[in-house]
Amino acid sequence: MKKTKTKAPKQKMSGKKLAATIYRYRGFYLMFLPVFVFAIIFSYLPMVGIRYAFTNYNGIKEPVFVGLKNFQKMFGMANFWSAFTNTIVISVTKLILTTAFAVVVSLFLNELVNIHFKKAVQTILYLPHFMSWVVTASIFSLILAPTNHGLVNTFLVNIGVLQPDKMIYFLGSEKWWRFSYYLINIWKETGWQTVIFMATLAGINTELYEAAAIDGAGRWGKMRYITFPALANTILTVFILNLAKVMNLFESAFVLQNDAVLGTANVLETYIYYQTFNSGAIPNYGYTTAIGLFKSLVGCILVLTCNQWSKKVRDGRGIV
Amino acid sequence: MKKKLVSLFLATAMVATMAGCGNNDTPASTPASNGSSSESQAGSSEQTPAVAEVEKPDSITVMIDGTVPTKENYGDEFWKKYTELTGIEVNVIQPDHDAYYDVVGQTIAGGDWPDVIILSSTYYAGYAAEGVLWDMTDAYASSDLKARHEAKAGSAGVVDSLRINGKLFGMPATHGNGCVTYVKQTWLDNVGITSVPTNYEEYVAMLDAFTTGDPDGDGVNGNTFAVSAAGFAGKEAPYTNYLPEFYQDAYPSFIQDENGVWYDGFNTDSMKAAMQRLADAYAAGYIDPTTLTNGTSDCRNKFYSDEFGIFTYWAGTWANNLKTNLEANGLSGDLVALPPIAEVGAYVDRITPAWCITSSCENPEGVFKYFIEAMQDGGDVQFLFTYGVEGCHWSTAAETLWADDEAKAKTYAEGEFHFLPNAEKPTTAYTKAHIDPMLALVDLEAPANSVTETAKNAQELFNANCKSAFIVPTTETMSEFNGDLTTLKNELIAKVTMGELSVDEAYAKYEADGGKAWSDAIVESLNQ
Numbered sequence: 001m002k003k004t005k006t007k008a009p010k011q012k013m014s015g016k017k018l019a020a021t022i023y024r025y026r027g028f029y030l031m032f033l034p035v036f037v038f039a040i041i042f043s044y045l046p047m048v049g050i051r052y053a054f055t056n057y058n059g060i061k062e063p064v065f066v067g068l069k070n071f072q073k074m075f076g077m078a079n080f081w082s083a084f085t086n087t088i089v090i091s092v093t094k095l096i097l098t099t100a101f102a103v104v105v106s107l108f109l110n111e112l113v114n115i116h117f118k119k120a121v122q123t124i125l126y127l128p129h130f131m132s133w134v135v136t137a138s139i140f141s142l143i144l145a146p147t148n149h150g151l152v153n154t155f156l157v158n159i160g161v162l163q164p165d166k167m168i169y170f171l172g173s174e175k176w177w178r179f180s181y182y183l184i185n186i187w188k189e190t191g192w193q194t195v196i197f198m199a200t201l202a203g204i205n206t207e208l209y210e211a212a213a214i215d216g217a218g219r220w221g222k223m224r225y226i227t228f229p230a231l232a233n234t235i236l237t238v239f240i241l242n243l244a245k246v247m248n249l250f251e252s253a254f255v256l257q258n259d260a261v262l263g264t265a266n267v268l269e270t271y272i273y274y275q276t277f278n279s280g281a282i283p284n285y286g287y288t289t290a291i292g293l294f295k296s297l298v299g300c301i302l303v304l305t306c307n308q309w310s311k312k313v314r315d316g317r318g319i320v
Numbered sequence: 321m322k323k324k325l326v327s328l329f330l331a332t333a334m335v336a337t338m339a340g341c342g343n344n345d346t347p348a349s350t351p352a353s354n355g356s357s358s359e360s361q362a363g364s365s366e367q368t369p370a371v372a373e374v375e376k377p378d379s380i381t382v383m384i385d386g387t388v389p390t391k392e393n394y395g396d397e398f399w400k401k402y403t404e405l406t407g408i409e410v411n412v413i414q415p416d417h418d419a420y421y422d423v424v425g426q427t428i429a430g431g432d433w434p435d436v437i438i439l440s441s442t443y444y445a446g447y448a449a450e451g452v453l454w455d456m457t458d459a460y461a462s463s464d465l466k467a468r469h470e471a472k473a474g475s476a477g478v479v480d481s482l483r484i485n486g487k488l489f490g491m492p493a494t495h496g497n498g499c500v501t502y503v504k505q506t507w508l509d510n511v512g513i514t515s516v517p518t519n520y521e522e523y524v525a526m527l528d529a530f531t532t533g534d535p536d537g538d539g540v541n542g543n544t545f546a547v548s549a550a551g552f553a554g555k556e557a558p559y560t561n562y563l564p565e566f567y568q569d570a571y572p573s574f575i576q577d578e579n580g581v582w583y584d585g586f587n588t589d590s591m592k593a594a595m596q597r598l599a600d601a602y603a604a605g606y607i608d609p610t611t612l613t614n615g616t617s618d619c620r621n622k623f624y625s626d627e628f629g630i631f632t633y634w635a636g637t638w639a640n641n642l643k644t645n646l647e648a649n650g651l652s653g654d655l656v657a658l659p660p661i662a663e664v665g666a667y668v669d670r671i672t673p674a675w676c677i678t679s680s681c682e683n684p685e686g687v688f689k690y691f692i693e694a695m696q697d698g699g700d701v702q703f704l705f706t707y708g709v710e711g712c713h714w715s716t717a718a719e720t721l722w723a724d725d726e727a728k729a730k731t732y733a734e735g736e737f738h739f740l741p742n743a744e745k746p747t748t749a750y751t752k753a754h755i756d757p758m759l760a761l762v763d764l765e766a767p768a769n770s771v772t773e774t775a776k777n778a779q780e781l782f783n784a785n786c787k788s789a790f791i792v793p794t795t796e797t798m799s800e801f802n803g804d805l806t807t808l809k810n811e812l813i814a815k816v817t818m819g820e821l822s823v824d825e826a827y828a829k830y831e832a833d834g835g836k837a838w839s840d841a842i843v844e845s846l847n848q
Contacts, residue, residue, distance in 0.1 A: 056796075058450065058799065059425060059428055059429030060428060060429070060447070060450040060451070060452055061450060061451075073800075077804065077834075078833060078834070079804050079807070079808075079833075141610070141613050141618075145609075145610050146609045146610070147608075147609060147610065148543065149627075167609075169609060169612070169818070171613060172609070172610075172612045172613065172818065173820075174820075258612050258613050258814070259551070259552070259553075259612065259810040259811050259813070259814035260612055260811065260814040260815055260818055260820070262807060262811050263811070266807075274803055274804075274806075274807045275803040275804070276425075276803070277421070277803075278802065278803045278806040278807055279798065279799050279802045279803040279806070280442055280557075280573070280792065280794070280798060280802045280806065281442070281445075281446050281794035281795065281798040281799040281802060282443075282446040282447065282449075282450060282794060282799060283425075283799055283803065284796075284799045284800060285429070287800070
């Protein structure tokens, strides 16, 4: 049989053909339509607001064009750079830690034989994900309190690690705040991330483990030569996808930070919040929009960079 | 065919969901009047002969916070009663109390302004400067309300405290009120203190006794704190009202001296001394270490749990709330309201939130006369705004409240006025609707027993020992720098108090980080 090479059409599909295709898949287009309209209204139309970044605008009078003045002010503020650095450091560290812990927990869960116990543990692990950050902050403020009502400090005093008059204010100290923040995030988010990794692990062919057992591989050997490689692609994909979102950090930082730790805890979105609500006057939305625009640009660069990495590791498949 | 039907159904469901999400729950602002005098409602008989005839609005759109009865607290019944009394329909926009000013900002920016809006002093001054608010100076000057205010001592002064360059853009419904320091009587008894402190030295001695002694009577020394608060510095003016004994004459924001010249109180020696006092007290363990992260509800809960004994909190009704909650926790509710110590001089009566008419209101004179004035008419409408709705907030029926709790049960005879259990917190009773009867600016015949002795005593002590706060005008320079400046000041106060920085190090950082420059720029703009 003669093989015929099919070339990608060089010309645009004719209008008739396009209409026919759309009609053929009209159900899918119909389903897609609300999402498309939603994206236009809530994601693209608001981009018109970017113009406020180049103005002084207090939300009442007409905006006054000031060019790059807001950006000049922003780049000249030490607090801005501190917030920017904090955002990157805290987000990336949190991402690495939660992903690593999720992988480890997934591997341990995968080794559980009793299916009911496995499911129960998994459910308990991912329940914190559904707790609101406000409630989480309230609970951990109590647990980490530097008084004899604080669970952690009381435990450390009882086992002799701390003196009663030298309790640690975990959430009130710049030295300990990030450590506490990461722990709280691990507690809250690890379980949820295991869902993705457990799904990947469930898809590994069991015959591979049987073959490995025949070849004399123990538990660690199976994990090293079968489980890890199977999981690697998923780990990388999840990591890259989440890396694109590192600039979006507000709620968790806002509820856990306080006046004493702003040097290490203030992130870009909380910086914008304080600019708006601490000014004692009607805020300049032009300045806060400029900060938001900068944040979005950095996020965009991250997404594109991650897209390139993704193509390299996932056989040419990007994330966008 | 089935697939097509399913996909059509899903698409329809998604569209419906989007439409629901995008639906604006806030009612469109209705015209304040329909513009036609021929449709004036019956029942409006008040006319002020000296003033040109003012048209009564058919409906008003009001934007209010949680200080007015919410839906959960019979808000609908409240406004229904208001309509019955006045003949005016009210469209209510009432965001969640904690997010009120977020929504106010969005509403003002969105352009669809309500007719009436409640604003705190910061937003009042800011929006007045931007022309958002209607100038009610003349309307007030020729109103009956002015006469009623002048008939009651102190009320005219509260109105005057809202004037900006002589003009009035909002109407207070009550005194601003402020905080007074409450001390548990049992704690004083247990440590052998027989008289309340009158100066800072005696105050510190009390702090020491409460921290190192056994004031809670549990047999253990040193397991209590003397004082706690919601933060080392308040998040809104006056910033010092939760720890007045430590701040004394210091003020961390902008003040006007007797010559009318503005300056930044943070840059003064008084403020440095205040920070040192806080640091010394914190190091000695007098101040609850979790003050940094406390909210007001955290403080109240710790107070009710007997973790600390000195609490500076709102005067008046809150005195009774604190008492009843202590008793509900099995503790003595005896509290001593302290007169201000010598170094404090007087507690601060904050600038009260104002009821403002926006400049987009089509009939501001009518709204002023028939809504703003009526709220303080000394009659039925003021009674509604003070005590609420019969059967919802109060009753005169013979009944026993909390009958299943012997210790708490209260029996009332027929005709005896009493507040009803709070819908959201049934173990406590309402104490007011919107206007605190003890803070009212216009006299109203109060039902017998509507105010407890505890609340009344605390309020009278505060009223006799308070000084008015002041409005700080808003400038562009303040918008530009005060966000960063306030954040820096709060950070330094917290770090000095907790011993992470000395006062000198804090002020060196203040200067190095640009705080002094920002402060000077704002002061210059205020004095222009």
